[in-house]
Amino acid sequence: MCVMILATAPAWSGEPSHGLAYFGDLKYGPDIAHFDYANPDAPKGGRIKLPSIGTFNNLNPYVDKGLLAHYISPRGGSAGSFILDPLMRKCEDELASYYAWLAESVEVADDFSRVTYKLRENAYWHDGRPVTIEDVLWTFDMIKSKGSPMWRSLYQDIVALERIDDWSFTFHFSDTAEKTPQLVIETATFAPLPRHYWETRAFDETTLEPPLGNGAYRIGEVDPGYKVVFERVDDYWGRDLNFAAGHFNFDEVEVMWFFDKRVMLQALRAGVFDYFFEENESDWATSYDFEAYRKGLFKKETYRMGFAYGMHFGVVLNSRREPLDDIRVREALTLAYNFEWANRVFWHDGMIRNNSFFVRSGMQAFGPPSAEELALLEPFRGHVPDSVFTESIELPKNDPFGRNRDTLLRADALLEEAGWAIHDFRRVHAVTGEPLELEFIVTRHEHLRMLTPFVENLSRLGIDASLRRIESNAMTNRLREYDFDATIRKVYTYKVPFPTRMRHAFTSPYADRPNMTNYAGIWNPVVDSLVETIAKARSEDVLNTAGRALDRVLLHGFYVIPDGHPIGRHMVYWDRFGHPPLGVPHMNWQGMPYLWWFDEEKSARVDAGIAALKEN
Numbered sequence: 001m002c003v004m005i006l007a008t009a010p011a012w013s014g015e016p017s018h019g020l021a022y023f024g025d026l027k028y029g030p031d032i033a034h035f036d037y038a039n040p041d042a043p044k045g046g047r048i049k050l051p052s053i054g055t056f057n058n059l060n061p062y063v064d065k066g067l068l069a070h071y072i073s074p075r076g077g078s079a080g081s082f083i084l085d086p087l088m089r090k091c092e093d094e095l096a097s098y099y100a101w102l103a104e105s106v107e108v109a110d111d112f113s114r115v116t117y118k119l120r121e122n123a124y125w126h127d128g129r130p131v132t133i134e135d136v137l138w139t140f141d142m143i144k145s146k147g148s149p150m151w152r153s154l155y156q157d158i159v160a161l162e163r164i165d166d167w168s169f170t171f172h173f174s175d176t177a178e179k180t181p182q183l184v185i186e187t188a189t190f191a192p193l194p195r196h197y198w199e200t201r202a203f204d205e206t207t208l209e210p211p212l213g214n215g216a217y218r219i220g221e222v223d224p225g226y227k228v229v230f231e232r233v234d235d236y237w238g239r240d241l242n243f244a245a246g247h248f249n250f251d252e253v254e255v256m257w258f259f260d261k262r263v264m265l266q267a268l269r270a271g272v273f274d275y276f277f278e279e280n281e282s283d284w285a286t287s288y289d290f291e292a293y294r295k296g297l298f299k300k301e302t303y304r305m306g307f308a309y310g311m312h313f314g315v316v317l318n319s320r321r322e323p324l325d326d327i328r329v330r331e332a333l334t335l336a337y338n339f340e341w342a343n344r345v346f347w348h349d350g351m352i353r354n355n356s357f358f359v360r361s362g363m364q365a366f367g368p369p370s371a372e373e374l375a376l377l378e379p380f381r382g383h384v385p386d387s388v389f390t391e392s393i394e395l396p397k398n399d400p401f402g403r404n405r406d407t408l409l410r411a412d413a414l415l416e417e418a419g420w421a422i423h424d425f426r427r428v429h430a431v432t433g434e435p436l437e438l439e440f441i442v443t444r445h446e447h448l449r450m451l452t453p454f455v456e457n458l459s460r461l462g463i464d465a466s467l468r469r470i471e472s473n474a475m476t477n478r479l480r481e482y483d484f485d486a487t488i489r490k491v492y493t494y495k496v497p498f499p500t501r502m503r504h505a506f507t508s509p510y511a512d513r514p515n516m517t518n519y520a521g522i523w524n525p526v527v528d529s530l531v532e533t534i535a536k537a538r539s540e541d542v543l544n545t546a547g548r549a550l551d552r553v554l555l556h557g558f559y560v561i562p563d564g565h566p567i568g569r570h571m572v573y574w575d576r577f578g579h580p581p582l583g584v585p586h587m588n589w590q591g592m593p594y595l596w597w598f599d600e601e602k603s604a605r606v607d608a609g610i611a612a613l614k615e616n
Contacts, residue, residue, distance in 0.1 A: 015107065016105040016106070016107045016116075016118070017100075017105060017106055017107065017108075018030035018099060018100050018105060018106075019088065019091075019097060019098055019099040019100055019106065020088070020097065020098050020106055020108065020181065020184060020185070020188070021094065021095075021096070021097040022095060022096035022097065022181045022182075022185070022496050023095065023096070023181075023496075023539060023540050023543075024540075026094075026097055026099075027091070027093070027094050027097065028091070028099065031242070032242055032243075033242060033245065034242060034243075034245035034246055035091065035092065035093070035243065035245070035246070036093060036586075037092050037093050037580050037581065037586050037587045037591070037595070038245055038246030038247060038580060038595055039246045039578070039580055039595070039597070040245040040246045041246075042246050042249045042578065042595075042597035043249065043597055043598065043599075043600075044232070044249050044250075044251065044597075045249075045250070045251050045598050045600070046250055046251060046252075046576075046597075046598020046599075046600070046603070047250060047251060047252040047253070047254060047598070048250050048252075048253055048254070048274050048275065048576075048577065048593050048596070048598065049254045049255075049256065049272070049273035049274045049275075050070075050253065050254065050255050050256070050273060050274070050275055050592075050593065051255075051256055051257075051258055051264050051267070051268070051273050051276055052070055052255055052256070052257045052258070053257070053258055053259070053260075053261055053264065054067065054257060054259070055067060055225045055226075055257050055259070056068065056069040056070075056224075056225060056228070056257060057206060057208065057224065057225060058206035058207065058208070059072055059206075059207055059208055059209070059210060059211055059219065059222070059228075060203075060205070060206055060207045060211065061073045061074065061081065061084070061191075062142070062143055062146075062147045062148060062151055062193075062203065063147075063148055063203075063204055063205060063206055064147075064148030064149055064150065065205070065206050066206040069228050069255065070228075070255050071083075071217075071228075071230065071253070071255070072084075074086045074189045074190070074191035075189050079593070079594045080189065080191075081191060081213075081215055082215050082216060082217040082230050082248075082253070082594075083211065083213030083214075083215040083217055083218060083219060083230070084191040084192075084193070084213050084214065084215050085101055085102040085123070085191060085214050085215050085238065086101060086102060086188060086189045086190060086191045087100070087101065087102050087103040087106070087117050087187065087188055087189075087190050087191070088100055088101055088102075088103060088106065088188035088189075089101045089188075089243070090188075092587045092588050092589060092591065092595075093306075093585065093586060093587055093588065095495055095496060095540075096185070096495065096496040098185060098188045099243050100117075100243075101238070101241070101243060101244075102119065102120060102123055102131065102191070102192075102214075103117040103118060103119060103120065104118045104119065104120045104121075104167075105117070105118045106184075106188075108181075108184055111179055112173070112179035112180060112181065112183055112184060113172070113173055113179060114170050114171060114172045114173060115170065115171050115184045115187055116164065116168060116169070116170040116171075117168065117169060117170075117171075117187075118167050118168045119131060119132075119133060119136070119167045119168070119169075120237075121167060122237055123214060123237045123238070124214065124237050125194045125197075125212055125213070125214045126212055126213055126214060126218050126233060127194075127197075127212060129194070129196065131192065131194075131214055131237075132166075132195075133163060133166060133167060133168075133169055134195055135192040135193065135194055135195045136161075136169055136192045137161060137163060137169070138192075138193075138195040138199075139190075139191075139192040139193045139195070140155070140158075140161050140190070140192075141161075142193075142198075142203045143155060144158075146203050146204040147203075147204075154186055155186070155187075157173050157174050157176075157177035157178075157183060157186075158171050158172065158173060158174075158187070159172055159173065159174045160172040171187050178499055178535060178536070180499065180535060180536065182496075182498055182499055182535075193211075194212050194213075194214070197211070197212040198211075208222055208224050210222060214237065215233075215236070216232060216233060216236045216238065216239075216244075216247065216248035217230035217231060217232055217233060217248065217253065218230070218231055218233055219231075220252070225257065226256060226257055227254065227255065227256045227257070228254070228255050229252055229253070229254045229255075230252065230253040230254075230255075231251070231252055232248060232250065232251050232252070236248075246580075246595060247594050247595060248594055249595075249596065249597035249598070250593060250596070250597070250598055251598075253593050254273075256272075256273060261283075264276075265283070265287055268572070269288075269290050269292070269298075271574065271610055274573055274574050274576060274577070275571065275572070275573035275574075275577075275592060275593075276571070276572050276573070277569075277570070277571055277590070277592070278570040278571065278572055279566070279570070280446055281346070281347035281348055281350035281351060281566060282346055282347060282348060282446070284300075284348075284350065284570045284572075285348035285350065286348075288300055288572055291613055292574075292609065292610065292613060295609060295613075296575070297574065297575055297605070297606050297609040297610065298572070298573070298574055298575065299571075299572065299573055299574075299575045300570065300571070300572050301570070301571045301572075301573075301582070302567075302568035302569065302570050302571075303568055303569055303571075303582035303583035303590065304568050304569070304583045304584050305569050305582075305583055305584065305587075305588060305589060305590070306583065306584045306585070306587065306588035306589075307360070307494070307495070307588050307589060308358060308359060308360045308361035308363075308493060308494055308495045309354070309359040309360050309565040310357065310358065310359065310490065310491050310492045310493035310494070311354050311356075311357050311359070311490070311491035311493070311560060311562060312354055312359065312490060312491075312563065312564065312565035312566075313354075313447075313488055313489070313490055313563045313564070313565075314354060314488070314489065314490075314491060314560040314561055314562050314563050315333075315337065315440070315451070315454075315486055315487070315488055315560065315561035315563065316486060316487055316488070316489045316491075316519045316520050316559070316560050317330050317333065317485075317486050317520060317558070317559060317560065317561065318482060318484055318485055318486060318519065318520065318521055319520055319521040319522065319523075319559060320482060320511070320512070320521035321485060323418070323420065323436060324438075324485065324486075326418050327385070327557065327558055328414045328415070328417055328418040329414070329415065329418050329420070329436075330557075330558035330559065331411075331414055331558045332410075332411035332412075332414040332415045332418070332461075333411070333458070333558075333561060334395065334558050334561045334562075335396070335404075335407040335408070335410050335411040335414070336404070336407065336408060336411045336454070336457045336458055336461060337454050337457070337561045338398045338403070338404040338407075338453065338454070338457060339351075339353050339395075339398070339562070339563060339564060340397055340398045340399065340400040340404075341398065341399075341400050341401075341402075341404070341453065342450055342453065342454075342563075343400065343564060344400040344401070345453075346446075346449060346450055347564065350566060350567055351563070351564030351565060351566060351567065352564055352565055352566075352567055353394075353395060353397075353562060353563075353564050354562035354563060354564055354565055355393055355394045355395060355555070355562065356393065356551050356555070357491060357493060357550075357551050357554050357555065357560075358493050358547055358548075358551055359565050360565075361493070361494070361495040361544075361547070362495065362540060362543070362544035362547065363493070363495075363497075363534075363543065363544050363546075363547020363548055363550070363551060364547075364548065364551060365393050365548040365549075365551040365552050365555075366392075366393075367392050368390065368391065368392055369388070369389065369548070369549070369552060370545075370548070372545045373545060373548050373549045373552070374389065376530070376533070376545060376546060376549045377389060377549050377552070377553075380526045380529070380553075383525070383526050384526050384553050384556065384557075385556045385557075387556050388552045388553055388556045391556075393551065393552055393555045393556070395562065396410075403457075403460075404457070408457065408460060408461060411461060412461060415427060415436075415461065419431065420436050422462050425462060426462050426464065427461060427462030427463045427464075428462075435464050436462070436463050436464065437463075437464045437465070437466075438458070438463060438464070438465045438466070438485045438486060439465075439466050439467075439468060439484070439485045439486070440454075440455065440465065440466070440467045440468070440485065440486045440487065441468050441469075441470055441475065441478065441484050441485075441486075441487050442467070442468075442469055442470075442487060442488055443469065443470060443471065443472050443475045444488075445469070447488045448467065448469045450488070450563070451467050451488070452467060455467050475487075479519065480514055480515045481514055482512075482514075482519065482521065487519070488563075489519055491505065491560060492505075493505075496543070497534060497535075497547075499531075499534070499535035501517070502531050502534065502535065503531060503535075504516045504517045504518060505517045505518055506518060506522050506527050506531055506550075506554065507522070507527060507528045507531050508522070508523045508524065508525065508527075508528050509528075511523045520559035520560060522554075522557070522559055524553070524557065526553055527550065527553055527554065527557075530546055530549055530550040530553065531550065533546040534546045534547055534550065568583075569583075569590065571590060571592070574606050575602050575605070575606055576598065576599060576602050576603035576606050577596050577597065577598060577599055577602070578596065578597050578599050578602075579591065579592070579595065579596045579597075580595050580596075
């Protein structure tokens, strides 16, 4: 149960502002007409139909049961929630800046011990009742007492929510909380619920009843497990908000679920839905060459996004288990992976090797370490491989048309050095005679395909490697308990990392704690120290220098076999829409669907073209 305090307003050292920048100043002032990347003249109207893989059975964002439908959670990516407005929204063309939305202003203490928000007095729920501070206090109390573990964990450092007056309130952070801007940003996505609606309903249970909201859309139709239709609210309270100009242009956004991607792609080509964000390079290269595309009715677009990729996909090696606890074995496996061959055959040369845990961010290391990086790393000499101080982090490149013989020979030498010899064509321990056996588990078909040649390469080294595809629930349970030798995961990082997420993914205290994301079992005090330096960084220079040093330590630890990240991000869609300029430097993301708009003339052309194709 959270603590709620009624008090008079204290003296703040900060000043009220219309937003918060992680580093430096905000790009936009409070009186702008619109964000540069939004089209204030975008027409309102039309419907867009979007797909998803899987199913859903819940519309309650704060419960940990069931599968939540898209565009409901306030933390659901850049679009956030369509039906609930957060206190602030992230800007798309700045490093990490947030602007007041449901809040009118934000005021941060200089020591980051507290943050005060003032609600906008013109905000109201879809039933016409105003959004009040009682809604804020009640929602926060319910999240802390009955919300999902994810939400309770998110707000665990907030020890009190203080009511200042009828419109202002303060989040107080615990004395032990890490006082950084990130702590404040975690409150930015807080979205209150209407107390008068939820008091007669179960806060901690799933629901398929469309909940009352205050956002730009309401849920107009639900077909359980298959479809949700969001309807734009004509009298949305924020329709004239300058920060909202050019946003939420479609009258209806329909999301439909498919159980299989192959079926989904057939439905897309048939015009059942309008748009898909394609992440599979093989499908991008081979699945969309059909008549409508050749006639210009269907579009394929690639752009370079501003977000960091992190490690994207990589083969995570569980260093908790023998023989993967030996860095020489992990390096040998890394050398045996022929990325260049897989990129040519599977990904149609659409990928770039992930020679970094922080791809496309300022924390990505290049070449040998700089003087500033060496100054950070020097105290750890002797506790990390010597190669960290002298060598480039780039992995050797293989022949994309043949076997990677040279790197396999190097891998064989490392395995011999680690005590794994060849006996009767099998890799066995030189002392015990036990064979070197590994199991790779995956859930996705493309990952099964991707690892098959790698397993064959390992057999050339005498390693008895097996590859299994398991269903997603089994994978979830095995990941929670780290019950695997190796698997494929995305290692998420950001241009401005979340300290808690970095700790969960890389640091020693979370190596053996169940249900964390340190899948590799990294137990390294050097990593721990550098993560703390990053967490406490107060400038981009400090952040990026420490990040590049950490990048080197992680890569030279061979915890993950890097695969690749896309050269660009891909979208396919029927040409019914307009959209703002995409990618760097315009936007961090593609803004679908909250910044796109329906074009009646284009849509009529597509309809006529489809009709003509059917006649032929």
